[in-house]
Amino acid sequence: MEIDEDLKEFLVEGYEHLNQLEGDLVALEQSTSDAEVINRIYRHLHTIKGNSGFLGLEKLQGITHGGENLLSRLGTCGKIEYQSL
Secondary structure (H helix, E strand, O other), rough: OOHHHHHHHHHHHHHHHHEEEEEEEEHHHHOOOHHHHHHHHHHHHHHHHHHHOOOHHHHHHHHHHHHHHHHHHHHHHHOOOOOOO
């Protein structure tokens, strides 16, 4: 089975973003008000969202959009309230 070149590139770039995202999430645990870290995380998620949308990966696009929304809340109020379902 041949993998489309666009999908190959997405997987390689996505892996790089996820590796960087992991480190940034650890940094965010240490300081939830670090705007630079929040912005980096947002950019990683935004890039993954855009690329997944381009490839028609709607579920991944929706998940990353949700992550962007959470970060926006963190950026505006400084915390994210956890509510049990």
